Amino acid sequence: MxxxxxxxxxxxxxxxxxxxxxxxxxxxxxxxxxxxxxxxxxxxxxxxxxxxxxxxxxxxxxxxxxxxxxxxxxxxxxxxxxxxxxxxxxxxxxxxxxxxxxxxxxxxxxxxxxxxxxxxxxxxxxxxxxxxxxxxxxxxxxxxxxxxxxxxxxxxxxxxxxxxxxxxxxxxxxxxxxxxxxxxxxxxxxxxxxxxxxxxxxxxxxxxxxxxxxxxxxxxxxxxxxxxxxxxxxxxxxxxxxxxxxxxxxxxxGGNNAFIVLDDADIEQVASAAAFGRFLHQGQICLSVNRIIVDRKIYLPFVETFKAKVQKIKAGDPREKDTFVGPLINRKQVEKVLALIEKSVSQGAKIELEGKVEGNVISPYILTDVTPDMAVAQNEIFGPVASIIPVENEEEAIEVANASIYGLSGAVFSGSLERGLRVADQIHTGMIHVNDQSVNEEAHMPFGGEKSxxxxxxxxxxxxxxxxxxxxxxxxxxxxxxxx
The missing domain is CATH 3.40.605.10 (Aldehyde Dehydrogenase; Chain A, domain 1)
Known part of the structure; x- marks a missing residue:
């Protein structure tokens, strides 16, 4: 062009x-x-x-x-x-x-x-x-x-x-x-x-x-x-x-957006939404799903379903129509993302799905057993890395979601709209979406964040x-x- x-x-x-x-x-x-x-x-x-x-x-x-x-x-x-x-x-x-x-x-x-x-x-x-x-x-x-x-x-x-x-x-x-x-x-x-x-x-x-x-x-x-x-x-x-x-x-x-999965959520739907919201544009979006916070009651089935969907994502040449994950913007960004993964693994995170690096392309990574103090949970990851944090209940999910200096976007999934809205109202963020992922923009709606x-x-x-x-x-x- x-x-x-x-x-x-x-x-x-x-x-x-x-x-x-x-x-x-x-x-x-x-x-x-x-x-x-x-x-x-x-x-x-x-x-x-x-x-x-x-x-x-x-x-x-x-x-x-x-x-x-x-x-x-x-x-x-x-x-x-x-x-x-x-x-x-x-x-x-x-x-x-x-x-x-x-x-x-x-x-x-x-x-x-x-x-x-x-x-x-x-x-x-x-x-x-x-x-x-x-x-x-x-x-x-x-x-x-x-x-x-x-x-x-x-x-x-x-x-x-x-x-x-x-x-x-x-x-x-x-x-x-x-x-x-x-x-x-x-x-x-x-x-x-x-x-x-x-x-x-x-x-x-x-x-x-x-x-x-x-x-x-x-x-x-x-x-x-x-x-x-x-x-x-x-x-x-x-x-x-x-x-x-x-x-x-x-x-x-910046954003460090929480994606809360309550214990009554539709796992199949949630996993699809999480995959889209995390890996669109290689995760290089301020609105991206950054911390996937899942109630422990459905943690293992969610991880299994999510992993199966992510494994279908094609990474590579962005000119090909079926490519979903293309290159990061430069080599420096690639190295930054890999360093965050390495540090988080050293802190105890588990590599559930290991990506590959070819040039500036990183195929999707999934990290599980992430805790809120780990590098991938503390930082905005401008790369194709999903971090999944288990929590005991709704109250802990809210606490973990709010334990960030950022407050841009977010998501809450629940089988009850009333429950989802109640939780959404307690998240300190400028934008939040019930039963949808965090990457949303409409020209007539207020776009912006709170805190940092x-x-x-x-x-x-x-x-x-x-x-x-x-x-x-x-x-x-x-x-x-x-x-x-």
Whole structure:
């Protein structure tokens, strides 16, 4: 899959080379093929991008709502017309399976469609006043310029939710995708909006190495909001810098999601859900099933059923339609996952199913007899490793689920919906699903976490709130009496 603009930045409506002395080779994580080579951005390019966004913001804010909506409709049409091309790009650039890539492109289009409703919501409402003769007006306004930083695992949809939400509410954007997936997480989105006729400067793309620019993208005085999706450690650092400069932040960070299996659950259904939620995209999803917590009364039959299903999963070339587990994003990640397995085994975990490593592909592992203090239970595993924790009862399941610094997503399976809901309500997490696995995203629903999983929410009216502010204007229609 070749993209004409895959080796350029996009600043103020112009595709251009970066001004860094550094070149970056974007490679296929499965076979190492070089997809593109780009001259990176430096701090001067970041200045240009933010200045272009600032200059364009006022005119874009004042653009007619119908015109904004029309641009979004054209961007949707562009994405739909390139659907298969973008799927193939995700397979090549991020190692996505064909199934995962189709899910991601579909979700990105749904996100665009949801955001297209935002311009009509940028309205002014009138409220009563306690002062005689006064009218209160509250206006919904854009924040200004938004800086967006996105990761490599779901590059298209994670960038789209911030870019589309910000632009639809009258903001302008500078987007910085991860180097490893900057085409899907950057170039594709820019091309869609460019084809739709988005005015120059409203969306800008910089591709930069953090080793060169440091914190400059976040520290820059122009952006009023930094939207970051990535690791908890990086998010804390970015949040500290942004708040020190009184910038607003949206932080969607890591997860260590609990998948609770109560003793009355349908084992066959649960095992299928767990296999999908754990191994989709090789487990490289913040929403992935990370800790499978099973009541000991059904622990052994669950392990047996789950193992049988996982053994059917094909790992290998993501270009093949029946492949479910493709490559991890890079060798460093492979080594990190193997180290977590090794440490957990040394702590007493049992290898129920041993995977194989071929290049960057790890076929599924299953670890059993895991305890909450083991490495695989304490850390977010961005790899195809399932850890199964036995517990004595419902109360211990809740306790184990909550014994994490994270609180992003989760799942509870029970034969009783009332019981499942009761348990779900006790789990400290931003999202949780009863009788479904933890990887769920709907464009109109609030997406985000608690504790070390982040701040803020994406999706629907919740995303709309994040990208806007309110302004109170009072109008004294009759002279007000003062005591002097």
């Amino acid at each position: 070749k993209y004409a603009n895959s080796n350029k930045l996009y600043i103020n409506g112009v595709w251009k080379e970066g001004r860094s002395d550094k070149l970056y080779e974007n490679t296929n994580p499965y076979n190492g093929e070089v997809l593109s080579t780009i001259k990176l951005a430096n701090k001067n390019d970041i200045d240009d991008a933010y200045n272009a966004a600032l200059q364009a913001q006022k005119a874009w804010q004042e653009t007619d709502k119908a015109e904004k909506e029309a641009i979004f409709e054209k961007a949707i049409a562009y994405m739909e017309s390139r659907f298969e091309d973008i799927v193939n790009l995700l397979v090549e650039e991020s190692g996505s399976s064909i199934m995962k890539a189709n899910i991601e492109v579909g979700a990105s289009i749904a996100t665009l469609r949801e955001a297209s409703s935002y311009p009509a919501k940028m309205e002014t409402k009138t409220y009563h006043s306690i002062i005689p003769g006064k009218e209160n007006r509250v206006s919904r306004l854009p924040l200004g310029v938004v800086g967006v930083i996105v990761p490599w695992n779901f590059p298209l949809v994670l960038a789209m939710r911030s870019v589309a939400g910000a632009i639809a509410t009258g903001n302008t954007v500078v987007l910085k995708p991860d180097l490893q997936t900057y085409i899907a997480g950057g170039s594709v989105i820019v091309e869609a909006f460019e084809a739709a006729g988005l005015p120059k400067g409203v969306l800008n793309l910089v591709i930069a190495d953090i080793e060169e620019i440091g914190d400059y993208f976040v520290e820059h005085p122009i952006p009023r909001l930094i939207s970051f999706t990535g690791s908890t450690s990086a998010g804390k650092h970015i949040g500290a810098i942004a708040t020190q400069n009184l910038k607003k932040v949206i932080l969607e960070l 999983s982040g701040l803020g929410r994406f999706g629907g009216e919740f995303s709309f709130e994040e990208f806007t502010t309110v302004k109170w204007t009072s109008v004294q229609k009759q002279p007000r009496q003062f005591p002097f």
